[in-house]
Amino acid sequence: MRRSQATRQRLQTVAIDLFTEKGFDHVTVEEIAAAAGVSHMTFYRNFPTKEAVVLDDPYDPVVAAAVTEQDRELPALERVRRGVLDAFGRLQEPEDRTVRQKIRLASGHPGLRARVWENNLRTEEVVVEALTATGIPRLEAAVAAGAVLGALTAALFDWAGDEVEGPLGERIELALGLLVSSEVTGW
Amino acid sequence: MRRSQATRQRLQTVAIDLFTEKGFDHVTVEEIAAAAGVSHMTFYRNFPTKEAVVLDDPYDPVVAAAVTEQDRELPALERVRRGVLDAFGRLQEPEDRTVRQKIRLASGHPGLRARVWENNLRTEEVVVEALTATGIPRLEAAVAAGAVLGALTAALFDWAGDEVEGPLGERIELALGLLVSSEVTGW
DNA sequence: CGTCGATATGTTAGTGACTAACATTCTGAC
């Protein structure tokens, strides 16, 4: 079981490098597996699809949990906003390079982009559940979750783009800060 | 060319019926083609992918155009909102049954749902372009487009669900109306 | 009518993602 973790890590690193070099569509699973020294079946036992290698992120459940933990006196939007910030502060991944590579790949490929939204939708559902459980109307919860996650995704894609300076964490704080100010000014 | 239009229509009707009956994943393209009395190549000449049969909707470009036509004095959100309403009022499709079938299929299947978001993203981009061209800041434009399109999609999926009464148009007006009131009340 | 060019369709053969079933090796606990 220790062994499989190493294999999984190797597969992911190799895959992302190949995708970055040759483009997602021009790398076969067979190729990835060979480069990692395993068969294609081992690839599929570690990742359900070729896309999953890029999209695998542990953020979603953590975000939902962090939102749940916020002060219940706060308005919905603010709870989601702080939850997201807490979550990212909590598991700040050290390897900025890989993260940026992944986000860049995802933002530049239609199929991958579509999956990102699919992931967002799932997070949104969990967040909405968490909010409505404390008495917030469903529509308000949905709008809050949608707005914050939308802004977050925009920030991620933006950060992955050409030479945006500064670490990811800062960028996220900035984007979510803008969300608040645009609310205050009545848009 | 008259002929191909009929073939395309037949393929779509047959496909959606089969999907509804057996589930998207349990219908092969070969099967659809056979049921429509053509070969699988004719299918792919009419639709780029299997998913496209369900997702094919002419709304996106029309929405962008309608937003462009709105009064430039209005705030961004209101322009997008009215644009969407105008667009749907303009090309109200008569065949409610097929529309509902399509939306229901899309909302109930992960891969299709992902594509819906992908479509939304494209519409969003065009709308944002239209708004920024009249001097609205990019972020504000993005938020307005994202919020309205998000609400619209939610309304569509909701309407497709179990026995929601009333026609689609009403449902959309209701959802977008809620968007305005939640803005006015400051959430 | 007959020819001809464009459009619509078919056939065949292939690639590549993904799955199922079964065989093999490897690792850790006893």
Added chain:
DNA sequence: GTCAGAATGTTAGTCACTAACATATCGACG
């Protein structure tokens, strides 16, 4: 050292999708 279970490999298959080339259909035009 043995043995169960985890990790991996092999093989064969399905299905979405593409390329290349062949055929058919239809409308104009002489």
